[in-house]
Structure formats: C-alpha cells, structure tokens
Amino acid sequence: MIGSLNFSALWPWWPDLVAGLWVTVKLTVLATVGGVALGIVGAALRSGKPGWASRLWGIYVELIRNTPFVVQLFFIVFGLPHLGVRMTAGEAALVAMLINLGAYSTEIIRAGIQVTPKGQWEAGRVLGLSRSQIFFRVVLPPSLKRIYPALVSQCIIVMLGSSVVSQVSYEELTFAAGLIQSRTFLSFEVYFVTTALYLALSIAMRQCLLAIGRKWFGEQY
C-alpha cells in the first residue's frame, strides 16, 4: 500500500546509485562526442555525390533507425561473438550507443546541410577551397548552428536509452538500481529515485549542451 513506502531505507545505498550515475555520465559523454563525430562523417558522405559509400551509409542509417536499441544491443552482445567479435559489456554498450547516435545525427546534420544555399559551395570553389575545406569551414558551421537544438535532443534520447545496457550486465545507473532492488525489495522506491536521477541528468545535460551552444553559436539558444 502507498502508506508503506519507505524511502529512508534507501539511504545506505546512495554510494551505489552515485557510482552507477557516474558510469552513465561517462558512457554518455563518450557516446555523444563519438556519435556526433560519426554523424558529421556520415552527413559529409551522404551529401556528396551519390556513390556506393553514400548508399551503404544510407542503409546503415535506415537499419538503425527502424530497429529497437535493445535488439541492436542483443545482436552486438550475443550475435557478434559468433563472428569472432568479442567485447566486454561496457564496450558493447558504447558501440551500440555510438552506432545509434551516429545514424540519427547523420540524418539531423544532413537536414541542416540540405538547406544550405548552393551559392555557398560555388563561392567556396571560386575562392579556391578544396571540397573538404568548403564542407568543414563554409557549409558545416551554419548547418550545425541551425540543427543544434535537434541534435541536443537526440543526444539526450541516447543517454536515456542507455538505461537498457543494464540488461547485458553493464554496471550503470539502472543496473545499480536493479541490484539495490534485489537486496532491499523496495522496488517502487528504488526506481522512483532512479527515475528522478535520470530526470535531473537529462535537465542538466540539456542546460550544459545549450550553454555550449550559446558559447559557440551566439545567444539564440
């Protein structure tokens, strides 16, 4: 019954929750930086001349965007060892998050690049810049500025999705919560507190990323 909720019994367990939270934060930072870098590479490929690399990347994006994260994770953890690819739970979690964010951010960044006027490319060429110079110095910065809020949301979605990697025994926040639940049987209390921690993390992450955006792109966020 509701009256029997016992939050105070959770006090002795806070070091475990904090340790789990820290793992989640580290995983998120790595996945965000790597995933967005992957997205930039993908967007460069996808917005160039359509060749086999661009098509292959398109297939990767569609595969990732149309299958659940859990299934991708299970595929990496259980399926890939059959091909001789072995990873620890942490590595598998990071790889799964990277390929996930890589696929989504490719599409987001590409959307930003698509609305760049063609004249930008032509002007860059007239100035004697190479293709990659035009892409990284002329086209990419305003595109990133345009799609930055969407990219921030996607990074947060990937962070929240990371709670699933507890299923392959990686010791992040949700795994810590499950451990405490099995020791104390305070199921609702533990997951309530954990949910609050995720909410705090998602709000903090949005504020941080938007502050970085303000620093890089000016005051608009």
Add this chain to the structure above:
Amino acid sequence: MATFTDWDIVRNLLLALRWTVLLSLTAFCGGTLVTLPLLLVRLSRRRWPQRLLRAYIELFQGTPLLMQLFLAFFGVALFGIDVSPWTAASLALTLYTSAFLLDIGYGSVRALPKGQWEAARCLGLSFGQTLYRVVAPQALRIAIAPTVGFAVQVIKGTALASIIGFVELTKAGTILNNVTLQPFKVFGLVALGYFLLCYPLSRYSQYLERKFNAADHH
C-alpha cells in the same frame, strides 16, 4: 532436447510479432485517447493546468522508458492490484505516447496563423466550433507526418516491454536464443521483424513531410 528448425524459429517469432503489433496499437490508441482531453486543457488559457501539463511532458520525455515501465509495474502493485506485464506495459506505453502526442498536437495547433482564431471569432463561432471546424482540420494536416514518424518510436519502444517479462518479439528472440544457441540468426530475424514494421511507416512519414512542405511553399 527438441531440435528447432529454421522454420520453427520463424514461426515462433511471427507468433510473437502479433503481440508487438497489438501492444503498439494499444499504446497508440490509448495514447491518442489520453491526449485529446489533455490537449484541450493545454489549449485553454489557464496557467496552472498548463504548467502541470508541461511537467507531465517533461517527466515522460526526460526519463527512460524502461524506468517508466518499471514504475508502472511496481507502482500499480502498490495498490494491491495483481499486475500483469501486459497491463503495466500498456499503461506505461500509453502515458509515454500521450506525452509525445501532446507535444505534437500542441505544436501543430500553435503553428496555425493566429488570424484563423480571430477570423472565427469575427464570424461569431464559439471556442468549440472554432476548434472543431476551423483549427482541427488544419492542425491534423500538420500533425500527421510527425505522428506517423512517432509511431515508429512506439513500435521500437514496445521492445522494452520484454524486460518486464511481456512476451513480444524481443522476448521471444531471447527465449529462442536460449534454446537454439543461434543468436546471430535469431536476433537478425528479430531485427528484420521490427524493420519490416517500421520502415514502411518511416518512408510514409517522410513522404507526407515532403508533400505537405511542398504544398506550404506555393
């Protein structure tokens, strides 16, 4: 131990796919039903309900769906109600869906020019009439592309119900993997199942987006 042929694996996965589809439909229809009255409240000018709904959206969009499933599972049990994974999964997914649909719906209504409301008032239409005859038809047109796109997220979200013990496609895959020890094949097929459900929807959503955007630019 009984041997599983490839056909057995496929057959079992197809049987489980029904539950994925059913859970997705439940979440989507339930989510729509919850959203509509909430949207009316969100559109009213009162400040308090607005803030509450903002918090509701923030809560469901800012926490992992897995946590929402756990909380539904253990939360309903607190009331002494024996809760099945099916109940918990439909409850959590319905609320999750409604939080996103609420955002899509509100955004679509706000995207309409203010003049539409004013013109309706000049014509002497009531709030209800304006909403039903002027605003809703136009807002629906704007909302349909993102809604179809979000349906893909709902279908993928149902995969998490496997974690609280609901036997749908992903759970069936885990069980089959334990029996057959052919994870590459099993999870490949599971992924294919989701892809076949989601890809047509993604393409349709992209098509709608292009179509409506093109119409706007005339």
